[in-house]
Amino acid sequence: MKFGHFDDKNREYVITNPQTPWPWINYLGNEDFFSLISNTAGGYSFYKDAKFRRLTRYRYNNVPMDSGGRYFYIKDEETTWSPGWKPCKTTLDKYECRHGMNYTSIEGVKNGVSAKVLFFVPLKTWAEVQKLTLKNNSSEVKKLKIFSFTEWCLWNAAADMENFQRNFSTGEVEIEGSVIYHKTEYKERRDHYAYYSVNVPIKGFDTDRETFFGLYNGFDEPQVVAEGNPTNTVAHGWSPIASHCIEVKLQPGESKDFVFVLGYVENAEDEKWESKGIINKTKAKETIARFDTAEKVVAAFDDLKKYWDNLLSIYNVNSGDDKLDRMVNIWNQYQCMITFCFSRSASYFESGIGRGMGFRDSNQDLIGFVHQIPERARERIIDIASTQFQDGGCYHQYQPLTKKGNNDIGGGFNDDPMWLILGTISYLKESGDFTVLDEMVPFDNDVTVARTLFDHLTVSFDHVVNNLGPHGLPLIGRADWNDCLNLNCFSNDPNESFQTTENKSEGTKAESLMIAGLFVIYGRDYIELCKKMGKSDEANRAQKEVDSMIVAVKQYGWDGEWFIRAYDYYGRKIGSEENEEGKIFIESNGWCTMAGIGKEEGLCEKALDSVKERMDTEFGIVLNNPAFTKYYIEYGEISSYPAGYKENAGIFCHNNPWIMIGETEIGRGDQAWEYYRKICPSYLEDISELHKTEPYVYAQMVAGKDSFKPGEAKNSWLTGTASWNFYAISQFILGIQPDYDGLKINPCIPTKWDGFEITRKFRGATYQIKVENPNHVSKGVAKVTIDGNLYKSNVLPLFKEGTTHSIVVELG
């Protein structure tokens, strides 16, 4: 069953039934000011950091689902309704929500009146703009009352949910004209306030929540709206809100626009006040003035559209398959921008207060984003590297507002350092900008111990070398990529965190085959980089380490039919035929096959065959098999999940592309494609009632074959699945790979494909590439022509900036 459809021309998903199986959301803003918005206008806004600078309040896991947001109540005689159906839930004559690239428009029609709201954050603006268009399609004059609504959060979203003995006394607002200002804590330690304005005179306002709703009503029937009269309340403590009331008269056929601005301002210490107790509103007024007419809003919206036209023109495929094209050209790239901005901080599954930016997460997010805006990737790499420790270890997370490592979680995740090599190499290959390697980058944000970014890569490499276990394989530390394989945490206390508890790390023998694979791949990248930089001694040293790792993997990491996953604290195998449960895992088989370890001896092929036989399902590849059915204290969180969910044999979509890429390494394009299609959201649109999450973005996890409901997805949006799947399809299946000195063409496609076309902008030039597959093979480039001339390599050269070239590639 579907709840809408794709509109590819406009790059939108159009939801036509508001009762989606889960709120289907979108993100507004991609720089400093952000909002989450659901298809019924639920959600919230924040400045830079969803924990520390939350502007509007949102209650997660609420009843009913997704209650609270930016709402409009339209009172038309006795009927009150909302354009997004919620919160009033009055049956609408028409409902349509269009989620587009950083904007959402929601239209409701009731009794001859159409109300359409366009929500977006204009470029370089610290505000969400809401353009409400009301149109009278009836033959009578309509006299309407419009009530806007938003609820302020008292800034720190965690404290806002906890510290009520203080919070109920601190709230402060100011009202001037049609603007409601939220200034809680501004008089002491804050240099910022928020505001909510409308560009017309208002009949009145409310800022006291209890008065607006009445103590015993919900969002669906505020008392003030029911009575039809704003009461001009000025909040003192309790829970400040912002609601405007506007009276509108519409002749038959007439339409009117109203512009609301929900914004954020920071003032310097000596510019905070206009007069005693009265905030300085200059900056707010400047922003409001930039959007005080519908025309100005439309112009800003056009700018946003052009911005996305440009971003999405960099990688564009025409394969003849709409479902593939819309994912590659639009939605997957868009999701990569979102994961770049938010890491794992704020979604409808991530509360915005738990995690900030992840060291491993943000580095991986770059591989799907770097081609869009390399300069922002550069800045991010430096921010991330600044949270590394001198021994190469890393803070696992940092806060976007402060850019400082997060002490609550600390470090000790031994895969983390390797991802910095991936992030940096991806940037170098896309941009060709080697100056980044000379940037002086602090350790643990301490500038007195800054070293070059290249040195950070060296200590990353050495962190693995310096932390090897008894088999010469990498010690796992708290965990590798799989946060739930906690091999040094023997926890029997439900109040302990699996992520941070390490009861037994002294004398541990716990080693990770996944980090071994990572080390071989990014170690080779490090070696290649050293050679390019003329550091041949360092390259030789590193080569020896990588070679011994390969030997160790072959000797101690091969189980006979697949790669084992790890050794536990006691040095016993995990992910081996000899285990009762968890005999085989996806991660080590993905990484060791991507690394091509034992390819010549047929190990990769064997391992991938085992993956297919034991872990492939209708909805994707499960993480491990058989699922754990009891708690293994020596394995940790993985065995805490019910079978088939999350890291315990769920289909963890993030790691399916590792297998796809592994398949392309051995040339099996049909298999790689089948895996791609199984988890790709646009192919799942028809089963939305089962899949549940948005058909336009990847979810982190789909319930596996051992679960109660196989095929049901959770945790959409903020997942490494976005970047890894874009990486797999764009670079390994379609096979367009940025390289230091050119663009490498190396597709691995289904044999039945006749070919495809791609436009790729790279280092300032445009490559129009036509791949032909006359012999119906998967892999292998037989012939390349550039502008009609034969070219003897599949690495296309760099071209002069601003030029366009037509390339024909024949597979065979």
Ligand code: BGC
């Ligand atoms: C989840 C992991 C996540 C970890 C860290 C665990 O509960 O299963 O997916 O990475 O928490 O937040």
Ligand code: NOJ
């Ligand atoms: C989600 C986390 O964000 C990521 O860092 C981790 O690798 C996966 N879960 C797997 O546990």
